[in-house]
Amino acid sequence: MVLRKHTSEQAKTGTSQNQYSDKLLENLPRLSDLLKREPIQVEKLVAEAIRTKGVRKILSELDKVLKGLGDVALDLLSSLAIGRHVLIMGPVGVGKTTLAETIAEILAIADPPYIEVACHSHMTATELTGDIDIAVALQAGLDHPLAFIPGPLVLAHGRILILDEINRLNPYSQAALLQALQEHYVYIRGFRIRSDFLVIATSNPAEYSGVYELSEALADRMKVIEINYPDREVLRGILEWKSNALLEHLGVKVPDFLVELTTNFVTLLVQDSNIEVGPSIRSAIFALANAMSRAWLEGREPSINDLKVELVENMVSTIRGNFSSEQEKKEYLLKKFDEALIIAKRSYKR
Amino acid sequence: MVETELPLDPISLINQVLEHVYEYLSSDSRVIRPGSIRSYEAAAADIYFRILLEQGNLDEDKLREIITRVGIQNLLLSVETQNPEEKKLILEEAFEYALNRVLRGFDEFAKQGHAPKKRELEQKQATGDRASSGTGQLRARSRTGSERRPGERGEEETDLNVLTSSVSEDVSLSGLRQGQAMYSGRTASLRTTGEIVNTQVEEVSMNDEMEQMISTIYEAFYGGVGTVNFMNLAQLINMFVRYDANIIKKVQVLKKLEKYLRGYGLVGQTTYTKLTQGDKKILEEFRRRTRGYSSDMAQMKVMKFVGSDRYPTYVVNMREFKFGDSYSNIDLYKTAINISRKSLMGKMITSRDIVVKEYANVKSIDLVLCLDVSGSMRELSWGMQKIDIAKDAVSKYVQFLTNTNDKLALILFNFRADVLWTLHQVKKYWKYMLYLLSYVYAGGGTNLAHALERAREVLSKSKSSAKHIVCVTDGRTVNAQLCIREVMRLRRQGATVSTIAIGENSDDDLLMKISRMGGGLFIKISNIHDLSKALIIDKLHFL
Numbered sequence: 001m002v003l004r005k006h007t008s009e010q011a012k013t014g015t016s017q018n019q020y021s022d023k024l025l026e027n028l029p030r031l032s033d034l035l036k037r038e039p040i041q042v043e044k045l046v047a048e049a050i051r052t053k054g055v056r057k058i059l060s061e062l063d064k065v066l067k068g069l070g071d072v073a074l075d076l077l078s079s080l081a082i083g084r085h086v087l088i089m090g091p092v093g094v095g096k097t098t099l100a101e102t103i104a105e106i107l108a109i110a111d112p113p114y115i116e117v118a119c120h121s122h123m124t125a126t127e128l129t130g131d132i133d134i135a136v137a138l139q140a141g142l143d144h145p146l147a148f149i150p151g152p153l154v155l156a157h158g159r160i161l162i163l164d165e166i167n168r169l170n171p172y173s174q175a176a177l178l179q180a181l182q183e184h185y186v187y188i189r190g191f192r193i194r195s196d197f198l199v200i201a202t203s204n205p206a207e208y209s210g211v212y213e214l215s216e217a218l219a220d221r222m223k224v225i226e227i228n229y230p231d232r233e234v235l236r237g238i239l240e241w242k243s244n245a246l247l248e249h250l251g252v253k254v255p256d257f258l259v260e261l262t263t264n265f266v267t268l269l270v271q272d273s274n275i276e277v278g279p280s281i282r283s284a285i286f287a288l289a290n291a292m293s294r295a296w297l298e299g300r301e302p303s304i305n306d307l308k309v310e311l312v313e314n315m316v317s318t319i320r321g322n323f324s325s326e327q328e329k330k331e332y333l334l335k336k337f338d339e340a341l342i343i344a345k346r347s348y349k350r
Numbered sequence: 351m352v353e354t355e356l357p358l359d360p361i362s363l364i365n366q367v368l369e370h371v372y373e374y375l376s377s378d379s380r381v382i383r384p385g386s387i388r389s390y391e392a393a394a395a396d397i398y399f400r401i402l403l404e405q406g407n408l409d410e411d412k413l414r415e416i417i418t419r420v421g422i423q424n425l426l427l428s429v430e431t432q433n434p435e436e437k438k439l440i441l442e443e444a445f446e447y448a449l450n451r452v453l454r455g456f457d458e459f460a461k462q463g464h465a466p467k468k469r470e471l472e473q474k475q476a477t478g479d480r481a482s483s484g485t486g487q488l489r490a491r492s493r494t495g496s497e498r499r500p501g502e503r504g505e506e507e508t509d510l511n512v513l514t515s516s517v518s519e520d521v522s523l524s525g526l527r528q529g530q531a532m533y534s535g536r537t538a539s540l541r542t543t544g545e546i547v548n549t550q551v552e553e554v555s556m557n558d559e560m561e562q563m564i565s566t567i568y569e570a571f572y573g574g575v576g577t578v579n580f581m582n583l584a585q586l587i588n589m590f591v592r593y594d595a596n597i598i599k600k601v602q603v604l605k606k607l608e609k610y611l612r613g614y615g616l617v618g619q620t621t622y623t624k625l626t627q628g629d630k631k632i633l634e635e636f637r638r639r640t641r642g643y644s645s646d647m648a649q650m651k652v653m654k655f656v657g658s659d660r661y662p663t664y665v666v667n668m669r670e671f672k673f674g675d676s677y678s679n680i681d682l683y684k685t686a687i688n689i690s691r692k693s694l695m696g697k698m699i700t701s702r703d704i705v706v707k708e709y710a711n712v713k714s715i716d717l718v719l720c721l722d723v724s725g726s727m728r729e730l731s732w733g734m735q736k737i738d739i740a741k742d743a744v745s746k747y748v749q750f751l752t753n754t755n756d757k758l759a760l761i762l763f764n765f766r767a768d769v770l771w772t773l774h775q776v777k778k779y780w781k782y783m784l785y786l787l788s789y790v791y792a793g794g795g796t797n798l799a800h801a802l803e804r805a806r807e808v809l810s811k812s813k814s815s816a817k818h819i820v821c822v823t824d825g826r827t828v829n830a831q832l833c834i835r836e837v838m839r840l841r842r843q844g845a846t847v848s849t850i851a852i853g854e855n856s857d858d859d860l861l862m863k864i865s866r867m868g869g870g871l872f873i874k875i876s877n878i879h880d881l882s883k884a885l886i887i888d889k890l891h892f893l
């Protein structure tokens with residue numbers, strides 16, 4: 001009896017688990033549904049979203065996440081609204097990916113609003129399109145939700161597809177992407193699935209290492225928006241705002257002087273001709289926050305030396321330039337920091 | 351409906367601009383592919399929508415800026431140029447040209463018909479009132495606007511008029527005098543529209559001309575973020591004259607620019623205002639002497655890759671003294687031996703005993719000096735900027751060459767290279783050369799390949815049988831592979847290449863390879879103070 005009860009209980013929980021996973025399975029798209037897809041004019045959806053939200057509101061929402069990119073955002077919106085794919089280009093850590101994600105989220109043309117792919121050089125075409133699992137198909141039939149696992153190109157139907165670091169995409173996967181852009185169909189083992197989407201790609205400028213060139217046909221379909229380093233004042237605002245946001249839960253606030261100092265340091269590096277790949281703003285923010293949290297740990301006031309150490313440690317791996325060794329680079333950065341310190345002190349006295 | 355007939359509605363304005371851009375690009379020799387139709391279509395639609403997104407807060411500058419920026423964004427990947435680094439610049443030039451063409455056309459229209467303009471104005475005011483009566487209407491306008499694709503315009507003419515008038519108002523009102531002055535100033539930087547400028551600059555007052563110059567220089571230095579766009583002196587001068595113009599013309603241009611260069615702190619503080627002309631000269635000379643010393647401590651390493659038979663021997667023969675020979679050509683050593691021998695033998699000393707070296711004056715060498723003016727040359731060495739020492743070394747070199755019949759060209763290179771002066775005989779023009787040289791400043795990256803390419807361009811016009819290139823650099827260059835290819839081409843043209851490497855940072859392997867392939871010298875100096883010595887060693891090698 002006891003044993004039986006136990007088994008029935010087990011069966012009960014088992015079925016509930018099954019029901020739960022069945023629900024999940026139901027949410028997965030079936031191949032037959034995918035084949036019935038209707039064309040969607042994504043650019044119309046975007047234009048509709050811009051119209052209902054209003055440009056001002058979109059920009060003000062964007063301002064909560066990223067500052068100083070209003071003009072760039074308008075460039076992005078205008079090309080999305082006419083169905084032109086976009087390539088955002090700029091140095092590391094100026095907010096390319098964040099901009100793409102935020103704009104897609106604000107527009108919210110579908111749920112989820114965007115599909116993101118982090119491109120890498122070993123990506124295969126099937127990774128982008130998805131493939132039919134023959135084993136599942138043989139056992140459960142082709143229309144079983146698990147028989148065909150759709151890739152991002154298929155999932156992005158009616159949405160925005162964010163291709164992060166598209167310069168790392170190899171020519172094979174570029175071809176798959178090109179076909180989807182050109183024909184609006186994705187081919188999987190002879191099945192033709194409709195897929196309409198708008199691409200926002202991000203890329204580092206081509207002189208950076210580990211990069212494939214975009215094929216001509218693909219490049220021809222893209223508009224290039226360049227993001228550069230922000231102006232000094234805007235940069236200062238960003239650093240202050242973001243580092244304080246990181247430190248909010250610690251209950252500390254970054255002193256004005258340290259922000260000024262970091263701003264000077266970053267601007268000096270950006271203007272320096274010895275440096276090819278400049279500092280990332282992200283790393284500057286984290287360096288500021290790191291210096292503060294270090295001081296918080298030890299229960300003392302933050303010192304300039306803390307910031308110096310953190311800045312160099314945070315940036316040394318991203319900066320590339322005319323240096324023969326890592327040591328030389330480090331020393332150069334330390335030298336630049338001292339310069340920045342002198343400038344900051346001078347302007348602070350005034 | 352007067353306005354619909356005007357060429358002022360944004361769509362046709364954009365279309366006209368893009369047409370002119372295409373025309374410019376397809377006629378430019380630097381462009382391989384002027385872009386695909388798809389990208390132009392997208393650009394047109396994109397610019398139009400971008401203007402709509404501004405919701406009417408447009409002035410003329412903003413309009414120009416938007417058209418240029420968005421247009422370039424769309425065309426950038428589709429247009430192909432010979433030098434990818436130039437692409438953006440060429441596109442900017444093309445848009446400037448196109449906008450000037452189109453907008454000046456509008457101005458002419460406005461000048462011709464004053465009456466229709468007035469009528470137009472009244473209508474505009476009416477529509478303007480209507481537009482300002484409520485933001486709701488404004489939004490409505492942009493709403494209908496965004497639905498319309500540029501291809502299928504026309505049905506909603508009434509709506510278009512509102513937008514049209516707001517654009518046309520800006521263009522025709524603020525345009526006229528002011529705008530024209532500005533345009534002609536901008537076009538001054540365009541070499542292709544030279545003739546148009548000539549007629550227009552005269553209309554503009556002196557004050558405006560200065561404004562233009564300031565803005566041009568300002569754009570040149572601070573227009574682009576980062577150091578890639580930092581222009582060297584040669585590039586700056588060549589914005590106003592052809593690169594192969596006579597050196598005197600270049601000096602004239604530089605004299606005009608001087609004030610502004612000083613204003614931006616690009617020229618050293620050598621203004622001795624209270625001194626007389628003679629004092630200045632003495633001071634300059636003194637400065638040059640003291641700076642140009644070469645230290646005994648520093649090391650210099652010379653490697654020869656030269657086959658001695660390939661070069662013109664500089665002294666063709668020795669002969670007796672004839673009346674009219676220069677005293678500096680006397681071979682003192684041989685003459686002294688002759689005289690001492692004769693006096694020992696107790697014979698008469700005649701003019702036959704004086705031996706004169708006959709130089710191969712007929713055969714002169716065409717020299718091209720490529721000088722690195724990248725940012726690293728701004729560093730200090732023994733309390734002086736490297737670039738200043740290099741300038742002094744080159745001026746010594748120039749003075750050394752005044753004794754010969756050689757021609758010298760100077761190419762400055764940072765991220766891009768340009769010709770400061772093309773081949774000129776040093777004997778005649780050395781004063782101008784020294785003047786130009788004194789204004790060279792440093793900043794930017796290092797691109798040796800481009801310098802070699804420019805040198806090849808310069809030398810392709812030379813008729814001399816002996817061509818020689820000297821590259822002076824203190825850093826690592828981009829495009830090392832391209833450098834090698836350029837050297838191969840130069841070699842095929844019959845030129846030889848020497849390299850001088852300064853300091854520890856230089857890419858010795860590449861430079862050595864270049865000199866080996868170029869059949870010249872590789873000179874490594876640890877201290878820049880030895881540069882003048884190195885240059886003269888390189889030159890003397892052909893004596």
